[in-house]
């Protein structure tokens with residue numbers, strides 16, 4: 298079929314029959330890799346993206362940080378399966394469906410995990426793996442263009458940073474609002490009321506603690522900076538870089554066990570393509586690169602016959618490579634719901650004034666209109682606490698012992714392959730060590746800058762979910778997303794201690810006691826372990842919109858899907874480069890890590906394994 302029959306094709310040229318590389322998904326990782334591979338002006342790349350190209354203000358606007366995710370035109374419409382440990386509640390599965398992917402709709406928090414988070418990845422292979430903090434730091438530096446905050450704000454808010462952890466060559470910016478509420482600094486300082494809480498100079502240093510972090514924002518335009526602006530728009534004159542939008546990849550074409558291309562169909566603006574939509578085929582002379590995100594990359598592997606045989610057989614798909622890990626090991630950061638409020642918050646102006654004080658709101662609008670400065674240049678804020686378990690809890694050693702001694706298989710779905718169980722056990726032993734130590738953050742509280750508390754997050758959940766094709770219609774229906782929240786009962790204990798520490802910060806802290814703190818939920822009646830467990834069951838949200846792990850980079854005997862070069866086991870010329878390769882979540886929002894992984898992936902593709 299002639300591709301010119303399709304309505305949308307950027308750069309006004311038709312998709313060619315073949316490219317050196319075909320990248321599935323024009324999101325965060327896909328566009329990063331496409332940019333790097335086409336830098337030489339010769340290597341040809343086609344990116345196939347389900348969503349459209351958009352400049353909507355819901356995507357570009359920085360203020361508040363949430364307008365992108367609220368625009369359903371650019372989000373997939375997926376709900377999780379009912380969560381049996383959360384009273385059968387379902388959860389919206391958030392993922393961007395637009396050029397730029399989730400980087401176009403995320404909350405713009407620019408953070409990375411601790412050094413130990415990335416050393417853990419390599420540890421599943423060997424003690425000298427190039428997947429380590431040391432191996433990734435150059436890619437964190439390449440991934441973002443760090444522009445320091447302006448000196449006035451730096452001084453007045455007491456922002457600290459250290460440019461040695463950053464670079465300044467990328468087209469994607471890590472920059473700072475031109476304003477901070479003094480209340481945010483006060484909330485940060487209030488952590489000094491709790492012994493043992495470290496304060497860290499720079500968010501990129503790989504240490505847990507309380508720190509400032511930048512925003513994915515272009516400092517000149519004060520608009521969102523993301524994969525589309527930094528890895529496509531700025532280089533779109535390259536004739537060797539093609540993108541086709543509104544096109545859903547339906548399958549990887551395999552010649553035996555060698556990937557040779559993909560098929561795709563025209564995708565409507567909303568919903569899924571018709572089952573009988575005509576298929577287009579494009580071939581990849583060198584490789585097919587999967588970058589469809591942690592929800593869709595495993596779906597595409599499974600529909601192509603690469604995955605757990607039992608899942609494929611149930612969906613009447615012929616198994617080409619029996620790879621039990623595909624779609625397993627699914628992780629996201631659960632949000633623990635606690636709500637606190639300062640009745641008398643004397644440090645002003647605070648984020649409350651932006652909402653309730655008309656004079657302040659008018660001033661905000663005026664300075665924004667005049668020169669794009671002021672509170673409207675703040676996305677979701679720039680300060681948070683990321684703390685290790687011994688800092689927040691007195692029972693870290695006990696929980697670590699309990700975790701190490703578990704029968705780990707009991708917490709995975711019945712019938713899980715022995716290799717996947719072995720990988721899970723390796724992860725849990727690594728987490729047991731992390732629970733005892735001070736180098737992995739488990740607790741995260743994002744500071745609101747106002748009288749209401751910000752969100753509290755469990756950075757290293759123990760439970761593992763699944764993302765498997767829907768046997769009723771594997772290609773045309775969204776996959777079945779099951780967080781399996783709280784499947785590992787020790788998650789309840791960890792989240793209990795996370796919430797108890799949040800309570801301590803707000804309610805029992807010499808540094809906040811004069812601010813008339815109040816606990817709105819769970820409330821003082823929640824005290825015993827059983828009461829906490831009930832509260833968590835009733836209120837936990839299993840997702841901070843950070844899906845990961847479903848095509849894990851682990852040894853094959855540990856249930857891995859890709860090797861250290863991100864090549865899919867058992868298949869030639871096929872790699873995965875997005876958040877699905879994270880074997881374990883970093884203790885941070887995931888976007889910066891996706892950029893770093895994609896930068897490293899591009900080097901692995903171009904130059905092979907580092908020597």
Ligand SMILES: Cc1cc2nc3c(=O)[nH]c(=O)nc-3n(C[C@H](O)[C@H](O)[C@H](O)COP(=O)(O)OP(=O)(O)OC[C@H]3O[C@@H](n4cnc5c(N)ncnc54)[C@H](O)[C@@H]3O)c2cc1C
Pocket residue numbers: 321322323324325326327345346347348366391392393394395396397398399400402403404405406407408544545546547588589590591593594597841842843844875876877885886887888889891
């Ligand atoms: C609402 C929200 C808020 C977030 N907030 C933050 C934050 O503040 N800070 C942070 O660090 N992280 C945040 N994240 C997480 C972060 O944005 C993601 O982890 C990251 O962008 C994922 O990158 P990716 O390349 O793996 O996938 P994506 O960027 O999602 O890219 C996948 C792409 O593949 C396309 N695709 C999927 N299936 C197909 C198919 N069959 N054919 C063709 N194309 C396909 C999709 O449309 C998409 O464009 C947030 C995420 C969301 C959704």
